[in-house]
Amino acid sequence: MLEPANTAAAPRGKLHAIVAEFDDVTAVTEAAKRVRDAGYTQFDVYSPFPIHGIERAMGVRSTRLPWIVLACGLSGTAGALLLQWWTNAVDYPFKISGKPLFGIPAAIPITFELTVLFSAFAAFLGMFALNRLPRHHHPIFEHPRFKRATDDGFFLAIEAADTRFDANRTRELLQSLSSHPIVACDEPADDGATPRWVRAGLVSVAVVALIPFALALASRFQDSSKPPFHIVGDMDWQTRYRAQAANPHYADGRAMRPDVAGTVAFGELATDQVLATGKTGADWTTKIPLTVDAALLQRGRARYGIYCAPCHGIAGYGDGLVAARASELQEPTWVPPASLHDAVVRGRAAGQLFDTILNGVRTMPAYGRQIPRDDAWAIVAYVRALQRSQNATTEDVPPAARAAMGL
Amino acid sequence: MAGDAHGNAPATASRSWFRPSLVEGDQDFASVTRRVAGVVERPKPPRAWYIAITISGTLTLVLFSLVAYLIATGVGVWGNNAPAFWGWDIVNFVFWVGIAHAGTLISAILFLLRQHWRTSINRAAEAMTLFAVCCAGLYPAIHVGRIWLAYWLFPVPNQMSMWPNFRSPLLWDVFAVSTYATVSALFWYMGLVPDLATLRDRAVTPLKRFLYGFFALGWRGSSRHWHRFERAYLILAALATPLVLSVHSVVSFDFAVSLVPGWHTTIFPPYFVAGAIFSGFAMVVTIMVPARQLFGLKELVTVRHLENMNKVILATGSLVGLAYLTEFFIAWYGGNAYERFAFLNRALGPYSWAYWLMVFCNVVAPQFFWFKRVRTGLLPMVAVAILVNVGMWLERFVIVVISLTRDYLPTSWGHFTPTLVDVFTFAGTFGLFFTLFLLFCRFLPMVAIAEVKTVLPAAHPHAPQGAAGKEHAHA
The missing domain is CATH 1.10.760.10 (Cytochrome c-like domain)
Incomplete structure (x- = not known):
């Protein structure tokens, strides 16, 4: 009889995997080869550090991560070149000392940096995405001794989803490889998924958080006669008094000062x-x-x-x-x-x-x-x-011209 | 990780590179976990930690207050003024960016060069990189004066319908430093994930289990995952290697692309990169020696690690000395009167004390590392490392301030004097740096646990039976 992983009487889901434990690298590598040779494909080895050569022992194909990184890196290159060309040569041409608006040599530093940035994000996010992480809940964690997998223990789990899986035969195979008790891990009845209301809440928060950005985006496509809105006023607010404003520092309360008695302002001296x-x-x-x-x-x-x-x-x-x-x-x-x-x-x-x-x-x-x-x-x-022109009389017309005008 | 780097033949080849002194004592997997996780797990840190964080925390508060004062008042609170519009702000920016180079160099370049001794020190060095970038990134952000307009540096559509000038080295700098900070953080965090899983599985309080577990992303040590993890790590190392060389090259363009005598030289990129590695390693030695003493990690961070770093300091210090000589030679050989004057002015002008102190700290001091006793003695090596830090700060001061205060037009010459705000802001960045580092030492694994395990002899199939632990295998 297999030892059940979940000792509590809680309702349990169906069988996820049968797990064997090992104490050293050599044993688990040998076991992986035997399991692979027995025709299993849906199995995994858990270890506190990467075991050298375990991919071959398990028959794991090489990851396609490098191709993803290459694609993202190239899009970073192309994006950087397009960005620099379009912004500085097309949309807002910068004319500097008659130099060409766009040139490869000056574009290299930023192109390089963006290529590296895009590639690094691809490597980081791609690795976790291909590993289906983050996933904080997994049936293997039901194994009572699984905490050793991040310390000094090695585990081999054959999953029930494997086409060759047979509860008894698989258990016998693992028993022949490991002297530790063989443990069956069940899918927990509660699949550990986030509750629906939490997800709904997160989605609503995300939608609300997007509203300001949506408004900012929409305003870029609208004409407005209002002055631009600045959070920090800078020169819009200056510490000075406007014309006709009150100023309590003067006895007469006026900010605009009259000429000092007995003085004449420049250009205002009237001699005539x-x-x-x-x-x-x-x-x-x-x-x-x-x-x-x-x-x-x-x-x-x-x-x-x-x-x-x-x-x-x-x-x-x-x-x-x-x-x-x-x-x-x-x-x-x-x-x-x-x-x-x-x-x-x-x-x-x-x-x-x-x-x-x-x-x-x-x-x-x-x-x-x-x-x-x-x-x-x-x-x-x-x-x-x-x-005079609008109120003229005959006397205003020169005598010589009167005859010509019929006067 | 290191396991990926030693070729394909599993048994003989993997032992041929192995030298027992990578870790000391009779370590097995569990003892490595205990030793590193034990630092984080003990209920109270040593008394020295409290004293240190009180001092550094106070300095951090000073930094934040002075930054607030600067933003509220304007850059006039610093000593920057005509003709030296760049003063301690840029000196300190370049100083901190330089320090930030050691971490990624150790993580990436030494990884690609299969230097397995890096495994014990790379985590702390990467953390140091991140914290130094924080200090460095602060200066360009606040020195613009109107900090709320700093977004003008990024290609963000705005109401002015304008774009930044992509042909300006100052904009390259923005992209280089922000890319470097981002990639370093990704590299560091990715390496941390398996170790966070270790801490999660050892956590005794629900809060720690939740927090470590949340950031461990559900890592479970699957070999299929490790395969992609190692590949991603190799790719990131390959990307970070040219990146780390590019960052200080781009920083040097800020100077080299201008026309100021003493700045306008083609030697700047390699000279800056050598200096950056030099100062970064000096800072790693300066803080790793007390850290390993304080947290009982002497068996993992061995004297051999420190000696290797001291050799790098000796090599890069000599490179920097060669660069100083080359600059002087070219200033004479190039025949440009202004260039000649700029260099004579460095050695004989009003700031000659800074120049000669710099030469002593950067060129003479590291030469003591030719002696094994200095290279392996803790006190002498820290003394030399601190001198190197001082010297590298002076180098940036010499380059920025001496060149600006005396350029083409003697009527526009001036003298730069820092203000108290300058001095305490700089002291405050040290507070920020050490506060972050002390918090890191207290709450995160200082040594890459999983990575150190890969360099133990038991980490390889067909290793001597039982070397890994107490129980024997059954295969």
Whole structure:
């Protein structure tokens, strides 16, 4: 009668293998040869270290692992070359000192490293995969003395799956080879598989863990008008005060500092009061303090087109594109710009127009930061010309031309 | 493993290479298991272990604090400044990468060369490699300043639609060092799996049985598995051999591909590799001597192992000395004024003390290994090994700092002074290295159990009956 491996009364599965124990390498190697010669193929020898020549004694064919490693290594080579060529020569060409975008010599170090990396992973993962490891649960572990297999014991197990397996004859064969008791190892009733809920849990965790990567991948194929998202702000957040922000360090609470009393900022020294403010004493000047000529009018016309026409319109009737669009949208807060040909505006002094351009009026913003002083005078001159053109009388036409115009 | 390497004829050929001094004492399979597993299994480590890990753990905390300080503040906390934008960060990176070379060299190259004496020391040396790579890899990562952008070094699609420049030696370095770290870890772990199974089967507490068992992956010593295992080990050794030579070659390209006088030389790759092996073996000797004393492994890691490593140190140290001479000769023979100046400046300039100390440590000190008494005496060999470690650090300092502080334009010359943060960060990497090594000694088998068994006489069929153990065979 065989000694059962599982002494407990727990329900047992079917027979897995019959196992013999040996004390030295020579005995187990001889036994392996005898078992092989008896025609068995589904058997295994367990030892604490690789026994030299046991593959031949057992009739084990050489592993195909080297071919797997070769295939993976070559894909590493090809992958590295493709990666370097596509990224640096096609997708984002790096032009460095007129050198070719892709060259084998400079590509060798990375190609070599990736070849080795892929091969090493193939050797490591391939070995364990071909060995069907990790497998933490195996019927052979039911053998009561099997712990010696990682210390100083040698075991030979003939599996029940072998076509020549016969419980009695196999046992007799092993008994003739080993003086230790022969042990039968059963498949445990509980196959040791991971419970279904654990597997389901692991799968769900894996799926949830993939969601951020899936979102990142999806966003690569979408257009977005938002600025890029940086986890670390770098230059997006700087330790400075923005315009108009509050700063508690100053008594007046303002971060923007006014000029120190008694000082003049660079470029802001006004030696000519009329030119700088448009006033003589307390009154607006009626005369433009620059020489009004064709060049000044041309300059004023250009500046008017850039800064004024969008609202006031090219002819000055307050019908610019911005005003037109605001009226069309019926913006409730929109105050239409004044027509420059109203009697009120036409009656204003040149100095007052100049002041309005620089400092704004009602809802019109100040343009003093964008329009230099002389350009503002040029615009005033051009506005005067516009006003005259739209409100001309017969007296304005030169007498010589009146007849030609039928006046 | 070693068993694969000694030819096909089982009986006579396998004994012809065997020399009894590979392990000492009357060892059998069970006593090898007991001896190595006993270190891990004893309830408490020796008192010296506690003292050592307290010191190294404190230094590790210092390292982490200083790295946090650096990241929060910027690289300005180091002494790097114009013109020496590379300072101790790169010196220490190259120093640690060099140390990392011995482990894989012992595991792979000596394996392919059928040097069976490697079996007792390869596990610890491989572990040392991994821990040295950890220390080395830290520096390039933190010296970039904005460490959160370190992913720019990898070809990851990003919002800038840009790719790294694959023609830059700095990028080759990233690939070389990360590949080396990965392959070393795979090699080390694969060799560990059968020994973890041994620890699993000897574990007395459920927690240890679970943890060792989990990482042993259910290894059961099947001969069909051993066959593929040995083949995979041979392949990994064959892959790691050119890899270990390539890593320090690529590190040397960081310098050699530039145009700085003193860096731009073709001798750099072989010179760096020889220096790396030199420093790596010195570090193995430095830490294996106390480790074998402390953990009672004198019979497995014998004086013969140490002597063999000292011979390698002597050979590579002489190679390094030859490289120093060759550099000077080429600087003169090449006729380039800047190159000549760079080398004269090394020997006679403001850092000449570093140069001559380096020559003493790297060229003169190992020559004492010509004497057998120095080669086999524990104290003298550790003294020489420590000198070599100091010398190899100085070599990197000489190359990086002296060349950068005085290059083409005298108006841009400068002087490099490290800060306290530099000094304590470097000390902290030693803390990290020794902490990891001490944890390794405490929780994992320091010697490859299965591999040592293959070099016992009883490991071969037709060995003298009964040599393996107490019970006799029945075949």
